[in-house]
Amino acid sequence: MDRLPRWADVALVPLVSLILAGIIAALVLLSIGQSPVEAFRVMVDGALGSAYGWGYTLYYTTSFIFTGLAVTIAFHAGLFNIGGEGQAQLGGLGVALVALSLDWPHWTLALTAATVGAAVFGAVWAGIPAYLQAKRGSHIVITTIMFNYIAAALLVYLLVDVLRPAGQMDPASPRFPEGAKLPALNDIPVINLIFQKAVPANVTLFIALAMAVVVWAILWRTRLGYQIRAFGKSEPAARYAGINPVFIIMVSMLLSGGLAGMMSINNVMGEAERLLQNSSEGAGFIGIAVALMGRNHPIGVVLAALLFGFLYQGGAELGLWTSIPIEMRIVVQGLVILFTGALDVMVRMLLTRAFGLLRSQKLGAA
Amino acid sequence: MDYSTLLQILDSTLRLATPLLLASLSGLFSERSGIFDIGLEGKMLAAAMASGAVAFLSGSVWLGLLAGIGASLVFAAIHGVASITFRGNQLISGVALNFLAAGMTVLVAQRLFSQGGRTPPISGEARFNPVTLPFAEALRDVPILGPLYYEVISGHSLLVYAAIALVPLSWWVLNRTRFGLRLRAVGENPAAVDTAGVSVVGLRFAAVAITGVLCGLAGAYMATALQAGFGKDMTAGRGYIALAALIFAKWRPVAVLWACLLFGFFQALALRPDVVEAVIQVKVPVPFLDALPYLLTVLVLAGFVGKAIPPRAGGEPYVKER
Numbered sequence: 016m017d018r019l020p021r022w023a024d025v026a027l028v029p030l031v032s033l034i035l036a037g038i039i040a041a042l043v044l045l046s047i048g049q050s051p052v053e054a055f056r057v058m059v060d061g062a063l064g065s066a067y068g069w070g071y072t073l074y075y076t077t078s079f080i081f082t083g084l085a086v087t088i089a090f091h092a093g094l095f096n097i098g099g100e101g102q103a104q105l106g107g108l109g110v111a112l113v114a115l116s117l118d119w120p121h122w123t124l125a126l127t128a129a130t131v132g133a134a135v136f137g138a139v140w141a142g143i144p145a146y147l148q149a150k151r152g153s154h155i156v157i158t159t160i161m162f163n164y165i166a167a168a169l170l171v172y173l174l175v176d177v178l179r180p181a182g183q184m185d186p187a188s189p190r191f192p193e194g195a196k197l198p199a200l201n202d203i204p205v206i207n208l209i210f211q212k213a214v215p216a217n218v219t220l221f222i223a224l225a226m227a228v229v230v231w232a233i234l235w236r237t238r239l240g241y242q243i244r245a246f247g248k249s250e251p252a253a254r255y256a257g258i259n260p261v262f263i264i265m266v267s268m269l270l271s272g273g274l275a276g277m278m279s280i281n282n283v284m285g286e287a288e289r290l291l292q293n294s295s296e297g298a299g300f301i302g303i304a305v306a307l308m309g310r311n312h313p314i315g316v317v318l319a320a321l322l323f324g325f326l327y328q329g330g331a332e333l334g335l336w337t338s339i340p341i342e343m344r345i346v347v348q349g350l351v352i353l354f355t356g357a358l359d360v361m362v363r364m365l366l367t368r369a370f371g372l373l374r375s376q377k378l379g380a381a
Numbered sequence: 382m383d384y385s386t387l388l389q390i391l392d393s394t395l396r397l398a399t400p401l402l403l404a405s406l407s408g409l410f411s412e413r414s415g416i417f418d419i420g421l422e423g424k425m426l427a428a429a430m431a432s433g434a435v436a437f438l439s440g441s442v443w444l445g446l447l448a449g450i451g452a453s454l455v456f457a458a459i460h461g462v463a464s465i466t467f468r469g470n471q472l473i474s475g476v477a478l479n480f481l482a483a484g485m486t487v488l489v490a491q492r493l494f495s496q497g498g499r500t501p502p503i504s505g506e507a508r509f510n511p512v513t514l515p516f517a518e519a520l521r522d523v524p525i526l527g528p529l530y531y532e533v534i535s536g537h538s539l540l541v542y543a544a545i546a547l548v549p550l551s552w553w554v555l556n557r558t559r560f561g562l563r564l565r566a567v568g569e570n571p572a573a574v575d576t577a578g579v580s581v582v583g584l585r586f587a588a589v590a591i592t593g594v595l596c597g598l599a600g601a602y603m604a605t606a607l608q609a610g611f612g613k614d615m616t617a618g619r620g621y622i623a624l625a626a627l628i629f630a631k632w633r634p635v636a637v638l639w640a641c642l643l644f645g646f647f648q649a650l651a652l653r654p655d656v657v658e659a660v661i662q663v664k665v666p667v668p669f670l671d672a673l674p675y676l677l678t679v680l681v682l683a684g685f686v687g688k689a690i691p692p693r694a695g696g697e698p699y700v701k702e703r
Contacts, residue, residue: 043485047492095472153682154691156472157628160419160621161675161682168672176666303476340498342487342613349480357463357474364467 019367029308029315029355032362033322036350043346049339057336058329068328070200070214074286076324077216078295080223081278082302083309083316084230085271090311091234092267093247098144098159099275100299101166102137106276107283108170109136111178111188111290119194126197129284130222130277137276138269140166145268149261155268167293174292188290197285217285223320226274227313233270234313243267275299297345301327304348307356323348384525386656388532390649395533395541396607398645400425400599400616402544404623405630405637406551407595413555413632414588415568415694419475420460421596422620423482428453428600430486433500433611434493436507442605445507449604450597456482457593465585468698479620487613500604500611509538509606538606540598547595551634564588568692571699581699599623625678632692644674 019028041051062072082099089096096102109132119125144158174186183189199217201210210216234240246253246263254260283294301323308322309315330344354362404421411418431452436445456478463474487498494501517535520527555561563584567574571581603619604611626644630636650657651670658664 043488047488095470097472097476147679147683151683153679153684156419157624158679158682161625161679164618164621164675165672165679168668168675171671172666172668175668300476300480303473307473340487340491342484342498344484345480346484346488349477349482349484352473352480353459353463353477357469357471357477358467360467360469361463 019363019370023366023370025310027366028359028362029310031366032354032359033308033351035358035362036347036354039350040343040347044339044343047339049337054333054337054339054343057332058325061332061336062325062328066210067212067214068332070210070212070216071328071331072321072324073200073216073220074214074281074324075298075327076320077220077223077281077285078278078298079301079305079320079323079327080227080317081274081281082299083305083320084226084302084313085273085275085278085299086302086306087309087311087313087316088230088234088243088267088274089271090306091240091247092243092263093250094145094148094264094268094271095156096141096159096268096271096275097156097303098141098162098272098299099302100295100297101159101163102140102272102275103278103295103299104166104170104293105140106133106137107279107290107294108173109133109276110279110283111191114191114195114284115189118192121194122197125195126218126280126284129195129280133276133279134273135276137279138273141268141272141275142265145265145272148268149264163299170290170294171292174290178290186292191284191288195284196288197280199285215286217281219281219285222277222280224317226277227317230270230274231313239266275302301348304352304355308351384528385532386653388528390646390653390656391529391533392536393649393652394642394646395537396645397648398641399537399541399544400602400607400619401623401626401644402638402641403540403547403595403599403602404620405626405641406544406547406634407592407599408624408627409551409555409632409634409637410564410588410595411592412627412695413568413692414564414585415571415692415697415699416460416464416585416589417471417475417696418460418589418592419472419621419624420456420478420482421592421599421623422616422618423475423479424453424456424593424596425600425603425616425620426479426482426486426614427456428597429604429615430490430500430600430611432597432601433503433604434490436605437501437503437610438493440505440507442503442507442509445605446598446601449601450594453597453600454590454593457589457596461586461589464698465582465589468700471696471698483614486611490611490613498613502610503605504609507605508609509540509602511536512539512542538602540602540606543598544602545638548634548638555634560587565692568694571694575699575701581701585699622674625674628691629678629681631690643677647671647673 044051044054062068085099086096110129113129113132144155144162147153147158148155178188180189197217199214201207201213242258242263246258283290305316305319305323309319326344326347330341333339334341404425408418408421428449432445432449435448436442460474463469464471490500491498514535517531521531563579567581567584575581622644626640630640647670651667654667
């Protein structure tokens with residue numbers, strides 16, 4: 016027997032990958048003359064040590080849940096959506112256009128409309144590469160990468176030449192009206208007993224969690240989800256079973272892009288309250304790490320998003336209080352993707368061998 | 382637009398096309414052997430940092446170049462181990478390595494020089510300086526061709542000429558040598574190569590190593606020739622443009638040269654929006670020029686400008702005796 020027990024596959028593989036990534040990260044810190052223990056303490060203190068820290072950690076977590084779910088749903092269809100970053104930026108454009116379109120009477124209306132705007136813009140930006148993949152066979156990884164750059168260029172153009180109000184220096188949209196202001200966690204009754212200082216985490220967090228449930232329900236409780244997963248496991252088999260590949264590629268990518276776009280209600284509407292250049296700040300890419308770490312399951316994605324929220328907030332604290340550059344978090348992100356994604360087979364081989372040894376010892380003892 | 386402006390733009394075209402060309406040729410070897418590499422960007426970045434740092438510390442650009450190649454090879458080796466030995470997902474490995482490089486370069490540069498993740502400016506022997514080709518001065522006054530030779534063709538660093546020389550060399554290696562034939566075969570049908578008794582793993586590692594060396598040249602060029610030192614994220618997506626050029630060129634060396642010159646031309650134009658406006662009488666936004674290489678690549682991928690067919694076994698790990 017050289018197969019892993021299910022619990023090991025679900026829990027142990029990601030854990031071991033994470034530990035390996037952690038060990039390398041510690042070695043990196045040692046090699047630049049820093050103490051990993053001290054760094055970890057600063058990170059835990061800053062990200063989890065106070066309600067204020069949690070307010071930031073949860074803010075990042077919210078974004079990463081969206082982008083992680085986006086990558087997850089595409090993964091299940093066998094598609095690697097690297098375009099979350101561009102889709103999130105387009106989603107930000109959707110949010111900005113909706114928020115600026117009228118003087119919103121109440122934030123609930125603004126939020127509903129902005130969510131639709133974000134999802135539609137993100138979905139369209141994913142839809143073009145999806146169409147090209149489905150109909151013309153263009154490799155979706157390459158096209159989504161290209162679309163990230165096209166999105167960035169498009170937004171620079173729009174922010175500098177179109178959306179920027181006259182007389183303003185920095186390339187950004189005007190401020191959103193008061194009615195489009197989302198309540199932060201410190202504005203919500205009961206929860207504000209915990210969060211007393213102003214924090215960036217806002218109601219979008221609950222939308223993100225709801226989306227995790229929705230994605231789970233779509234993937235495992237609907238016919239569509241079954242078709243997506245079947246297509247992702249084996250395209251010829253799915254085709255033979257009468258599943259329409261064009262339809263599945265389109266739908267899964269539209270859902271994926273929509274989720275990535277929705278991330279922007281968190282940062283653009285919930286935090287910045289105007290559209291800035293590079294609004295998503297790499298969260299689209301972190302979605303890849305989150306999905307891999309979360310084993311492409313919504314529960315895993317939420318947990319992994321929390322972990323990355325911690326890493327992001329903790330990393331920012333490192334930049335503030337120590338001489339470790341903030342780029343340390345990009346290193347950790349790379350290591351996590353490397354071990355949970357690309358070296359997955361290596362981790363499995365190690366564990367399978369370890370389990371094999373355990374078993375043969377038991378047999379020897381018996 | 383007058384002749385001298387045109388020459389200026391062509392001159393910067395050649396300068397800006399060189400890192401694209403080196404990176405694109407490097408990707409050519411890996412991808413023709415069946416290993417997708419979206420980690421060109423990261424390898425370039427690592428090489429740029431290593432070469433900038435070592436060139437500054439040692440004062441010798443050649444040591445810097447070696448260090449750049451070394452750093453790029455380390456990343457290539459990780460990619461090889463992940464995607465060949467452990468049959469991991471090549472795209473994910475590339476993405477991971479790009480992040481790793483983006484972070485590590487700043488960390489190391491900050492540790493060494495404490496200048497916010499830059500390396501100090503380098504000059505003199507620590508840089509690749511312009512080379513004046515023979516007779517450039519003497520022929521300068523020949524009408525039309527003289528200035529062209531002097532301004533555009535002469536006066537680049539050694540690596541520019543090396544990059545151009547690598548085009549026929551790559552063509553020859555891929556199409557006229559036994560190694561090249563096998564390399565291409567392993568990208569199309571690894572099982573056949575295996576059956577013939579040639580090591581698939583060995584060939585693919587060799588290809589990935591060549592990719593490492595050439596990407597090292599591309600990165601070293603960025604830090605020691607195009608600019609004087611390494612700066613955070615200095616490659617700015619060039620690895621992806623190189624990838625785009627490679628696809629645009631349908632994985633063929635000579636076409637890669639033209640694709641890179643075209644994309645380099647766009648980059649040169651993006652530096653001179655005034656010239657573009659004067660020529661076509663319409664104000665073209667600079668971001669549009671920046672996005673042109675990506676737009677063109679999407680069009681090529683979509684099959685509107687000929688069909689780009691990647692190597693058949695690209696991206697698939699080879700499992701012996703399945």
